[in-house]
Amino acid sequence: MPASTESIVEPGVNGINGDHMNGVIVHESPKSISKLNETTQSFASPIVDDVLLSALYSPSAIAKIWGVSLLELDKAEPPTRYPEYTEPGGTRYISSDLLFWTSGFFPGSLHLLLERQRKWPRQFKSNSPHTLKLQYACRWWSASLHSQTSRTDTHDLGFMIQPWARIGWEIEKDISCFNSLVTAAHALASRFDPRVGCIRSWDTCFTKRYSFGDPGDDFLVIIDNMMNLDLLYYVSHLTHNPRLASIATTHALTCLSSHIRPDNSTCHVVNFEQEDGSIKERITNQGFSDTSCWSRGQAWGIAGYAQAYRWTKDARFLDASCGLADYFLSHLPDDCVPYWDFDAPLPGPRDTSAALIAAYGMLLLHEATSAEKGGRYLRPALRILNGVVAMSLAPEARFVKTSRGEEAVDMGGNETIVLNATINNYEFAPRRWADHGLVYADYYFLLIGNELLRMGLVPAA
Numbered sequence: 001m002p003a004s005t006e007s008i009v010e011p012g013v014n015g016i017n018g019d020h021m022n023g024v025i026v027h028e029s030p031k032s033i034s035k036l037n038e039t040t041q042s043f044a045s046p047i048v049d050d051v052l053l054s055a056l057y058s059p060s061a062i063a064k065i066w067g068v069s070l071l072e073l074d075k076a077e078p079p080t081r082y083p084e085y086t087e088p089g090g091t092r093y094i095s096s097d098l099l100f101w102t103s104g105f106f107p108g109s110l111h112l113l114l115e116r117q118r119k120w121p122r123q124f125k126s127n128s129p130h131t132l133k134l135q136y137a138c139r140w141w142s143a144s145l146h147s148q149t150s151r152t153d154t155h156d157l158g159f160m161i162q163p164w165a166r167i168g169w170e171i172e173k174d175i176s177c178f179n180s181l182v183t184a185a186h187a188l189a190s191r192f193d194p195r196v197g198c199i200r201s202w203d204t205c206f207t208k209r210y211s212f213g214d215p216g217d218d219f220l221v222i223i224d225n226m227m228n229l230d231l232l233y234y235v236s237h238l239t240h241n242p243r244l245a246s247i248a249t250t251h252a253l254t255c256l257s258s259h260i261r262p263d264n265s266t267c268h269v270v271n272f273e274q275e276d277g278s279i280k281e282r283i284t285n286q287g288f289s290d291t292s293c294w295s296r297g298q299a300w301g302i303a304g305y306a307q308a309y310r311w312t313k314d315a316r317f318l319d320a321s322c323g324l325a326d327y328f329l330s331h332l333p334d335d336c337v338p339y340w341d342f343d344a345p346l347p348g349p350r351d352t353s354a355a356l357i358a359a360y361g362m363l364l365l366h367e368a369t370s371a372e373k374g375g376r377y378l379r380p381a382l383r384i385l386n387g388v389v390a391m392s393l394a395p396e397a398r399f400v401k402t403s404r405g406e407e408a409v410d411m412g413g414n415e416t417i418v419l420n421a422t423i424n425n426y427e428f429a430p431r432r433w434a435d436h437g438l439v440y441a442d443y444y445f446l447l448i449g450n451e452l453l454r455m456g457l458v459p460a461a
Helices: 030-040 052-055 060-073 105-119 131-148 157-172 175-189 224-239 242-258 295-312 313-328 352-373 378-392 439-454
Strands: 019-023 023-028 080-087 095-099 219-222 271-272 281-283 400-402 407-410
Touching: 019 352, 052 242, 052 378, 052 439, 060 105, 060 131, 060 407, 060 439, 080 105, 080 439, 095 313, 105 131, 105 157, 105 439, 131 157, 131 175, 131 271, 157 175, 157 224, 157 313, 219 224, 224 242, 242 271, 242 313, 295 313, 295 352, 313 352, 352 378, 352 439
Parallel strands: none
Antiparallel strands: 019 023, 080 095, 219 271, 271 281, 400 407
C-alpha cells in the first residue's frame, strides 16, 4: 500500500503532459491527451543517418539484453541481483543487490524492448525473442523489485521502479505495476522537507575525504535527484493528486539556485541546514573537485529539468535545461563524447553514460522548443549519439542455436551494448571505476531509440 493514506484514484488516462498552474499539474481529458500525442508525432522529416539508425535498432542491441536475461530465466526464483557494470577491461556484468539504486535499469531495458516490439514492430529487427518470452522475461526480472517500492530510506525509487513499472502498466495494464508506481511515489514524497524545499537524497555519505553520518545534522541533495521527480509527476497525473506534483516542483525550484551555478554548470552535492534551508556547503562525490562540473551530473540536470518542464510548462525549468545543455555542448571534445568531468585534467576517461543521458534530455528539449526555437537541440543530440556509436559500441552480439536447437546468444565478447562509461573517478571515492560497460548507459541508448520513434523522427517501418 502507498506510504500515504491519501485516497488513490483508479487510473484513467496515461498521457504525459498537463498545463501548469501554481506549480502543479492540471489534469487533461482523454481527448486532449489524444490530441497531444498526435502533436508529438508531427515533427519535420527524419534526419537520422543510416549509420545511427542501424546501430540504434540493430539485432545486436536486442541480443545483448536478451543474452543477459537468459542467465536467470531458467532459475527457480526470480533474480535478486541485477547487472550493474563490467570491470575495466572485463566483458561480463558485475551484479549488485536489488537494494542498490541501479537495480531497475536492466528490467527497464527489457521493458523498452517489449514496448518497441509492441508499438513499432518493424523497428524490432530480430527473429528472437518471441513476444511471449519477452513478456515473461520482463515480469521475471522485475518480480523482486515490487518489494522495494515502500522504502523510505532512498531517493532513487524513480530509477529503481519507473523504468519497468511505467511500461508494465501502460503496455501490459499490469495492476501490480500501477500499485508499485503509486507506492513508490508516496514513499519518495515522504523524504521531502518543506523547510529545505527539497527531497533528501542521501541519509549518510562516506568518502576518504569527508563523512556525513547523522541525518539530523546534514541534509544532502544531489543533482541526480532531479531525475526522480518524474515519478512524482507521473503518479500525480495518474491518481489526480496535486500534492505529489507540488513536491516535485518545489524541489526543482530550490535546485535552480542551489545546484546551478551562474555559468550554467552544476554542483553535484549540496548540504543544507535543515532548520532554515540555508546552504552549508557545496561539494562533489563523483566529480573532479567541489568546483568542477561532473559531466553526468550536468546530464542529469539537463534531462531532469526537461522532464519537469514537460509536466509543468514552467518556463524557468525550460530555461534551466537549455542553459545546462548549452554548457554541456560548449564543453564537448570534437568527437562529442564527453570526458567524465569537464574540468578534469586531460587525457582522462570518457563517460558515455553522460553522453546518452544528455542526448536524451536534448531530445526532450527539441520536443519542447521545436515550435518556438526550431528545435535547435535535435542535431546536437544526434551528433552526440553518432559520437558514441563511432567510439564506443561493443562488438556485436547475435542470436544462435545450440546443438540441441535451443535459443542462445553469442555475445561477441562484451555483455553491454556500450563501452567507455565511468561510474566514479573522484580521487576520494570509496569505489572508483572508469572506462567500462554500464547498465544505465545501455538503458538510455535503448530509451533514445524508443523516444525517436515516439517523436516521429525516424521511420517506424
